[in-house]
Amino acid sequence: MHSNSSSDEISERITHEAAHWCIRVHEADFTPKERARFEQWLESDPAHRLEFEAMQDIWTTSEAIAVSPVGTTGNTCARPIRQRRQGAFRHYAKAAAFVLLALPIAALVGWKQGWVPNDFQRYSTTTASSEVTLGDGSTVIMNTNTRLTYLNYIDHRSVVLSEGEAFFKVSHDATHPFVVSAGNGDVTVTGTQFNVWKYSEQVVVTLTEGSVIVNSDSRSKARAVRLVPGMQASYSASTRRPETRTVDTRQVIAWQEGKLIIDDLTLDQALPMINRYLDSPVVLGDKYVGDLRLGGIYNTSDIAGLVQALPRVLPVQLARNKEGNTVVRYKRSYSPLEIR
Incomplete structure (x- = not known):
């Protein structure tokens, strides 16, 4: 009895800390x-990381719940409250949102008003890709190390891509838009096929079929661009408007076949693509090595082998920093002027 009580206390403490x-x-x-104390806490016990990731999913989901539904405006009575300390307000708003989900009558009212979803699904992958079917019939192929949440509202469908990469085949419904939130922006469609990759604060959207609207700031429609098949848009927190270009979509979605295609890119451009398949990211050791170019087709199951092979195809050497990351530097026998 004492043991169970002690276990419950430990579990409750971890939950509060998370x-x-x-x-x-x-x-x-x-x-x-x-940040340093947080990282130390995270690494000190596997249960800490599991509980924190669960809290992150709750945070992400409640962010989506708290957003005003498509086609509505926020409650003007709440504006004075928003002028208070934002962190505390968001915390209690999130708690209130989940209480609504727990109460059948309130949830029914919330659903009809477009405040809360009637369907909530959470998915994640680690070392292998996975295909899932959402509640609306849309399918999603998730790359490794990907987390997303699906919520179905009365007037729109919402997916929050917390991290990673996913290819969406959206079930067509012109009256029920499908919105993918990633980073500071979002992607809005009614039925189409497209790829979304979120790496750190960078988001890349590639359209293979249909049409999508990509917005770099969910709060402002003025920052939106429309894509046609074969186009790609990218944005980050500092981007005023998504940057667009034409791409070979087959290369972008080759990960579904277990392939990573690097088409004559600089190491600075290629490393984010490489790092998504590694437990710890590879980093550049100096400002010159990032300009070296790399190309080829690689198996996503052996990206660690690609990294180890870099000294055989480029004038670089590998080392480890104190954080345990692989660092790529020029070989000492070369000088930047000789290579450039």
């Missing part, structure tokens, strides 16, 4: 010293 860190990492005043 909730605390989940709130703090999203605050603007989160300091580097706090």
